[in-house]
Amino acid sequence: MLSAAASTIPMLRLATQLRPRLPSARYHWLRPLSSATHVTPPAAAGAGSLEPPDLPRLAKAARISLSPQEAEEFEPKIRQVVDWFGQLQAVDLESIEPSLRAGTAAGSSLREDKPETFVNTDAIVEAIPSYDDPYIKVPRVLNKE
Amino acid sequence: MALTLLRGMRTPISFRSNSGLLFTVLRPRLSRFTTRAESAQATEPKAAPKSIQLATKEAAEQKTQGFEAVIGIETHVQLSTVTKAFCSCPYNYGSQPNSTICPTCMGHPGALPVLNEKVVECAVKLGLALNCEISMISKFDRKQYFYPDLPKGYQISQFDIPIAKKGYVNLDLPVEFGGGHRKFGITRVHMEEDAGKLLHSESRSYSQVDLNRAGVPLLEIVSEPDMRTGIEAAEYGAELQRIVRYLGVSNGNMQEGSLRCDVNVSVRPVGQSEFGTKVEIKNMNSFSEINRAIDYEISRQIMLHKEGQADQIVQETRLWDESSQKTFTMRKKEGLADYRYFPEPDLPEVVLSTDYIDEISKSMPELPEAKRRRYENMGLSMQDVLFLANDDNVAHFFDSTLEHGADAKLACNWIMGDIAAYLKNEKLSINETKLTPLELSELIESIKNGTISGKIGKEILVELIAKGGTVKGVIEEKDLVQIADPAAIEAMVDKVIADNPKQLEQYRAGKTKLQGFFAGQVMKASKGKANPVLLNKILGEKLNAN
Structure with a gap:
């Protein structure tokens, strides 16, 4: 649910701020937007330069009801997590090759297109909260997405 | 909580970190396909089709009265793999509901997705067929939204780095619609999984879900907003259908939902560079419905423009209703949907090698456009060409x-x-x-x-x-060899003439049309085997011999 925090922090915009990667240039690819001009000294990219989380919006996106009081309680906790990332932005990555994903598995991680029928479908069906054989029953939804 | 947040935070990081890298490894278009495209264009500027093209364009402009439509299409193609995209569940259209499901496609905690290699192969094939740049490294992302047909609460898709992008497709419009060659841009092709199927009933107080389709692999093809008329959009869809069928990556069947087109239509005054407000149209089950739905929508929007009610055109999704031949509001868009994309942590990058791509490009069949150009060069008419290559x-x-x-x-x-x-x-x-x-x-x-x-x-x-x-x-x-022996034909002609003295008399009195009657009788006597040229020659001589 808290992945929604990503959207409260306008870092998506970083995607458009591409600049050629010069081999010699210091490459700070982790940098808060507010200081995204040129090569920023790590010190400037400290905690607090990230936008604080918008709790009501996060809760709404995650379909979680929070009372205003609960939202108030959670806010500092989540802000603390966000701030950790502020700290991470200060890490010196000059000699690190950027990667698409963490933990890139080398070699093939693909599966052959061979069917295997899952045998214990009964257990799956049992775990369905509301079942009307052979369909899963859900609240009436029409023409919405 | 912290972990989830971390995943979310990774999104911008990966954008930033990879883009420089990726742009440099993008593969140049394969020469084989480039050549084809060039030869296609070389045949394009012929005098005759161009003037037809111009004429239809002028006619269309007159109808649209100073306005121009801009059309872009998102097409979902269901791949004809044996198993789903990320689990080994088999998929067969029409199976007993909720029978081909497993913890992975049901989104049970702890189940991990593993990508089907066939999906990558299909994506690369289609990417090459659409003249795209293939990303040597791409990745999956989670697109998050809540809906009952989506068990996991997110769809595994590709967001910022699709497997293929920046391509184009060439096609020929049908002769009966004025003909003409067109080239439409392809923005991107990406891999994703399908959602389940929702069934709504008027009578029931609830909806029903069948998750057999959940996790079935799709390729989404996004076009550039290059189309201007309903027929252009319909033909674009038909060409994609031909291509996926030629490649064997999908059955392309619209009735089964294996090929679905969502169309975006906007209208603007001719000469204006900004786009008008776009409206999305869904629920079209054939290319002719796409054609009619778009033309209806264009005239609806132009009408509103001309009545000074352009502000009535709002960003919304409209459904095509085949029975009334109209589009109806399905829902208004309330701002942009916030899908909170972030990289799918359960799947590694998709890394391709040049050898792999070369291998696939070697195995590519001749595609519709190349076929059409080849048939055209044989001297066949465009109507013939389109029929054969269809x-x-x-x-x-x-x-x-x-x-x-x-x-x-x-x-x-x-x-x-x-x-x-x-x-x-x-x-x-x-x-x-x-x-x-x-x-x-x-x-x-x-x-x-x-x-x-x-x-x-x-x-x-x-x-x-x-x-x-x-x-x-x-x-x-059946003893059907043609009788080409003049003596045998002559004998038959003599007999028919002898058997029909009345008709002979009439013929000789000037009713020469009766030669057809005699010819028919001889042909009948020969059981259709008489050589018709010889028959008519001998018959003519006999009838006119006085």
């Missing part, structure tokens, strides 16, 4: 017939005429009949060398197509 089974049959030495135009006439009529009647595809390309070439040859008449040829065709066998066999069995 269905790769037909095209393959045609090509094989030519390989056995048949003349292109004659083979085409047989396929488009008698064979197509038979297939249509019997609701069969050409490879479901007993007729082989070799026998069609034999048939054409037998007529050409005078062994049989064209009329007998048609009879033999019906025999071959329904029961199989060989041309020679049928000719022998």
Whole structure:
């Protein structure tokens, strides 16, 4: 649910701020937007330069009801997590090759297109909260997405 | 909580970190396909089609009264893999609901997705076929939204780095719609999974879900907003259908939902560079519905513009209603949906090698555009070309017939005429009949060398197509060899004339049209085997001999 925090922090915009990667240039690819001009000294990219989380919006996106009081309680906790990332932005990555994903598995991680029928479908069906054989029953939804 | 947040935070990081890298490893277009495209363009600027194109364009402009429509299409193609995208569940259309499901496609905690290699292969094939740049490294992202047909609460898709992008597709508009060659841009092709199927009922107080389709692999193809009319959009869709069928990556069946088009339409005054407010149209089940839905929507929007009610055009999703031939509001868009994309942590990057791509490009079949240009160069008319290249089974049959030495135009006439009529009647595809390309070439040859008449040829065709066998066999069995012996024909002519003294009298009195009657009688007597040229020559001589 808290992945929604990503959207409260306008870092998506970083995607458009591409600049050629010069081999010699210091490459700070982790940098808060507010200081995204040129090569920023790590010190400037400290905690607090990230936008604080918008709790009501996060809760709404995650379909979680929070009372205003609960939202108030959670806010500092989540802000603390966000701030950790502020700290991470200060890490010196000059000699690190950027990667698409963490933990890139080398070699093939693909599966052959061979069917295997899952045998214990009964257990799956049992775990369905509301079942009307052979369909899963859900609240009436029409023409919405 | 912290972990989830971390995943979320990774999004911008990966954007930033990889983009520089990726742009440099993007593969240049394969020379093989580039060549094809060039040859296609080279044949394009011919005088005749261009003027037709211009004329239709002018006619369209007059109808749209100073306005221009801008159309872009998102197409979802369901891949014909045996198993789903990220688990080994088999998928068969029409299976018992909720029978092909497992913890992975049901989104149970702890279940991990593993990508089906066939999905990557299909994506690369389609990417190459659409002249795209293939990303040597791409990744999956989670697109998050809540809906009952989506068990996990997110769809595994590709967001910022699709497997293929920046391509184009060439096509020829049907002759009956004015013809003309078009080239439309492809923005991107990406891999994703399908959601389940929701069934709504008017009577029930709840909806029903079948999750058999959840996790089935899709390729989403996003076009550039390059189309201007309903027919252009419909033909774009039809060309994608041909391509996926030629490649064998999907059955492209719109009725089963294996090919779905969502169309975006906006209208702007001619000359304006900004786009108007776009409206999305869904629920079209055939290309002709796409054509009509778009043309309806364009005229609806132009009407609003002209009535000074352009502000009534709002960003929304409209549904095409086939019975009333209109589009209706389905829902208004409330701002942009916030899908909170972030990289799918359960799947590694998709890394391709140049060898892998070379291997696939070598295995690519001849695509519709290349076929059309090749057929066009044989001297066939555009109508013939479009018919033959429309269905790769037909095209393959045609090509094989030519390989056995048949003349292109004659083979085409047989396929488009008698064979197509038979297939249509019997609701069969050409490879479901007993007729082989070799026998069609034999048939054409037998007529050409005078062994049989064209009329007998048609009879033999019906025999071959329904029961199989060989041309020679049928000719022998039914004793159908054409009678080309002048003496034999003369004997038959003499007999017919002798049997019909009344008609002869009338003929000689000036009713020369009766030659047809005599010819028919002789043909009947010969059981259709008399050589018609010889027959008419001898008959004429006899009738006019005084």
